[in-house]
Amino acid sequence: MDTEKARLLELRKKIDELSYQYYTLDKPTVTDYEYDMMYRELENIEKAHPDWVTPDSPTQRVGSKISGGFEKYTHDRPMLSLGDVFSDDELREFDQRVRSDLGGESLEYVVELKIDGLAVNLIYEQGQFIRGVTRGDGVVGEDITNNVRTIRTIPLHIASDSPHIEIRGEVYMPITSFEALNQQRRDDELEPFANPRNAAAGSLRQLDPRITAQRKLAFFAYALGGNSGIEIKSQEELLQDLAQFHFQVNPEYRKFTDIEDVITFIHSWDDRRDSLPYATDGMVVKVNSFAQQARLGNTVKIPRWAIAYKFPPEQAKTKVLGISVSLGRTGVLTPAADLEPVHLAGTTVKRATLHNEDYIKEKDIRIGDTVVIQKAGEIIPEVVRSLPERRDGSETVFTMPTTCPACGSPVVRRDGEAAWRCTNPDCPAVIGEKIAHFVSRDAMNIDGLGDAIVQQLLAQGLIHDVADIYGLTKEELVDLEGFGEKSADNLLKAIETSKSVGLARVLFALGIRFVGAKAGRVLAESFGSVDALMKASTEDLTAIDDIGPRIADSIVAYFRDAKNQALIEKLRAHGVDMTAEKKTLINTTFDGEIVVLTGKLQMFSRKEAEQAVEARGGKCTSSVTKKTTLVVVGTDPGSKYEKAKKLGTPIISENEFKEWLER
Numbered sequence: 077m078d079t080e081k082a083r084l085l086e087l088r089k090k091i092d093e094l095s096y097q098y099y100t101l102d103k104p105t106v107t108d109y110e111y112d113m114m115y116r117e118l119e120n121i122e123k124a125h126p127d128w129v130t131p132d133s134p135t136q137r138v139g140s141k142i143s144g145g146f147e148k149y150t151h152d153r154p155m156l157s158l159g160d161v162f163s164d165d166e167l168r169e170f171d172q173r174v175r176s177d178l179g180g181e182s183l184e185y186v187v188e189l190k191i192d193g194l195a196v197n198l199i200y201e202q203g204q205f206i207r208g209v210t211r212g213d214g215v216v217g218e219d220i221t222n223n224v225r226t227i228r229t230i231p232l233h234i235a236s237d238s239p240h241i242e243i244r245g246e247v248y249m250p251i252t253s254f255e256a257l258n259q260q261r262r263d264d265e266l267e268p269f270a271n272p273r274n275a276a277a278g279s280l281r282q283l284d285p286r287i288t289a290q291r292k293l294a295f296f297a298y299a300l301g302g303n304s305g306i307e308i309k310s311q312e313e314l315l316q317d318l319a320q321f322h323f324q325v326n327p328e329y330r331k332f333t334d335i336e337d338v339i340t341f342i343h344s345w346d347d348r349r350d351s352l353p354y355a356t357d358g359m360v361v362k363v364n365s366f367a368q369q370a371r372l373g374n375t376v377k378i379p380r381w382a383i384a385y386k387f388p389p390e391q392a393k394t395k396v397l398g399i400s401v402s403l404g405r406t407g408v409l410t411p412a413a414d415l416e417p418v419h420l421a422g423t424t425v426k427r428a429t430l431h432n433e434d435y436i437k438e439k440d441i442r443i444g445d446t447v448v449i450q451k452a453g454e455i456i457p458e459v460v461r462s463l464p465e466r467r468d469g470s471e472t473v474f475t476m477p478t479t480c481p482a483c484g485s486p487v488v489r490r491d492g493e494a495a496w497r498c499t500n501p502d503c504p505a506v507i508g509e510k511i512a513h514f515v516s517r518d519a520m521n522i523d524g525l526g527d528a529i530v531q532q533l534l535a536q537g538l539i540h541d542v543a544d545i546y547g548l549t550k551e552e553l554v555d556l557e558g559f560g561e562k563s564a565d566n567l568l569k570a571i572e573t574s575k576s577v578g579l580a581r582v583l584f585a586l587g588i589r590f591v592g593a594k595a596g597r598v599l600a601e602s603f604g605s606v607d608a609l610m611k612a613s614t615e616d617l618t619a620i621d622d623i624g625p626r627i628a629d630s631i632v633a634y635f636r637d638a639k640n641q642a643l644i645e646k647l648r649a650h651g652v653d654m655t656a657e658k659k660t661l662i663n664t665t666f667d668g669e670i671v672v673l674t675g676k677l678q679m680f681s682r683k684e685a686e687q688a689v690e691a692r693g694g695k696c697t698s699s700v701t702k703k704t705t706l707v708v709v710g711t712d713p714g715s716k717y718e719k720a721k722k723l724g725t726p727i728i729s730e731n732e733f734k735e736w737l738e739r
């Protein structure tokens with residue numbers, strides 16, 4: 077075999093192994109850099125030999141967007157659901173039924189955590205992953221193969237030559253990923269997901285696998301679907317085999333013979349389950365032996381050999397000490413319950429959101445009430461209901477303030493909205509929030525302008541809007557409480573640096589409704605300057621991928637407002653750069669490529685060739701390094717050509733380059 081081909085196979089094997097160590101075992105054995113280098117090398121070989129690319133290559137995890145919806149797929153064997161019980165006694169009844177159906181035979185149970193995600197069916201043929209399907213209604217699911225491929229803990233091939241094997245398990249979103257995703261969604265003014273399961277479901281049903289890939293999903297394998305040619309005798313053996321196949325298997329399972337021990341084990345999770353890095357909603361008790369499972373059989377919907385013991389939702393009772401109202405940067409007044417501190421699902425809860433006025437009215441939540449609070453999806457505390465039977469008459473009905481708690485201006489509730497807003501455009505609380513957002517890390521990234529400083533600056537009339545930050549002087553700063561020479565200098569330096577962060581961040585920093593960090597980047601790249609963006613119509617905006625009508629309308633409305641126009645002019649006058657490199661993509665032939673041109677080109681000037689690459693998504697650099705992905709050689713190439721050969725960088729001629737451009 078060709079040495080290059082051999083290297084390719086070696087790299088794939090190595091990368092699969094390293095990914096398994098990193099994602100599934102959580103025990104990396106090399107640095108990210110070493111991994112990246114191997115990955116890059118593999119990509120280069122595959123680019124030079126497109127016919128060597130196979131769907132199970134680690135480079136093939138993220139495919140392109142599909143149009144329309146997902147195809148339906150009928151499961152070979154239905155994907156069953158589970159019957160459930162909610163108490164120890166109900167579980168004892170299950171045990172008695174199973175024992176009597178088995179004629180009093182001895183038996184073992186395997187008890188697993190019930191992962192709160194989405195069941196999927198993975199189909200492998202001759203060891204190759206060929207299809208991933210949602211459970212759907214149990215009989216017919218949706219083919220989400222391309223999204224499933226992006227999940228790193230799902231192997232794209234397994235050590236099995238079975239012509240057909242189906243592995244079933246749960247796709248879930250780890251809690252840290254869930255929290256990061258929701259934070260990003262709040263930044264982007266999108267509704268956060270209520271719990272990790274919804275987040276996982278939303279992510280799996282994305283038409284664009286690139287989005288799924290960003291969502292950091294994971295997978296626990298726990299069952300076998302239709303299969304041929306493998307002999308497994310028990311659930312315990314299955315879990316061990318699945319781990320051998322390099323699936324992630326939840327390590328918390330245990331085996332028991334006595335139902336009382338099962339019950340003790342289940343209760344051992346009562347106050348431990350919140351510390352798991354993923355959400356669980358119960359435990360699953362399964363008869364271990366597959367032979368006994370077969371004798372017990374299934375009903376149409378559920379197996380008779382397994383049962384789910386559901387954890388009660390994590391709730392606690394506590395008292396509402398008061399209801400306080402805070403202001404966001406859009407001027408919305410949000411009420412929250414201040415609670416008598418109470419322990420719930422691993423944390424002490426002191427506050428719970430009450431969302432808006434209507435929510436409080438609907439639930440009749442009064443100050444002094446005893447209320448039931450719950451963590452939605454086990455994460456965010458909310459007040460579920462009040463307990464009127466516990467009232468002693470001292471409770472008071474809450475009314476929304478008619479004036480802003482921060483500045484005393486009147487508040488209004490617009491038609492069709494649940495939110496009350498402060499009417500004062502100069503409300504210090506709102507401006508304070510706006511400034512906090514403006515200077516935040518993903519926005520203008522100005523370090524050193526904390527809340528207390530901002531409030532002082534506002535109180536002294538030194539700033540009225542975000543642009544005034546750029547007019548601050550050292551004299552003004554050193555006079556502030558808690559400021560010295562050095563901190564003033566540092567802050568001024570940070571302010572100066574922020575002038576050149578570029579249009580993408582400026583757009584995010586402005587706090588235009590629905591324009592998050594990502595929309596900021598897309599808009600900056602598409603329009604190139606704030607002036608071009610200000611002239612854009614809703615149609616111009618919606619023509620861009622990723623910009624929907626809601627964002628488009630909000631942008632148009634924002635720039636139509638004379639006050640905002642004046643703010644942009646003020647920022648410009650202070651020297652804030654509001655331009656970005658504009659990207660007019662003709663197509664994506666060179667998407668992600670780092671190209672070096674060397675030698676004399678006959679058909680293009682250097683500049684034309686560079687522009688042609690950039691217009692197709694690539695980037696031109698001047699020297700060949702390990703990062704270079706493609707070298708275009710003209711006549712009399714020099715040392716760059718030699719270096720590319722040495723590094724094994726893919727090389728194409730000018731003629732080939734021309735062909736690429738015409739693709």
Ligand code: IVH
Binds near residue numbers: 193246
């Ligand atoms: S076994 C025939 N094991 O629970 C047995 N299910 O309510 C099928 N689930 O649809 C399921 N963790 O999505 C099994 N360790 C586990 C599980 C589990 C979560 C989910 C699964 C299933 C649902 C039934």
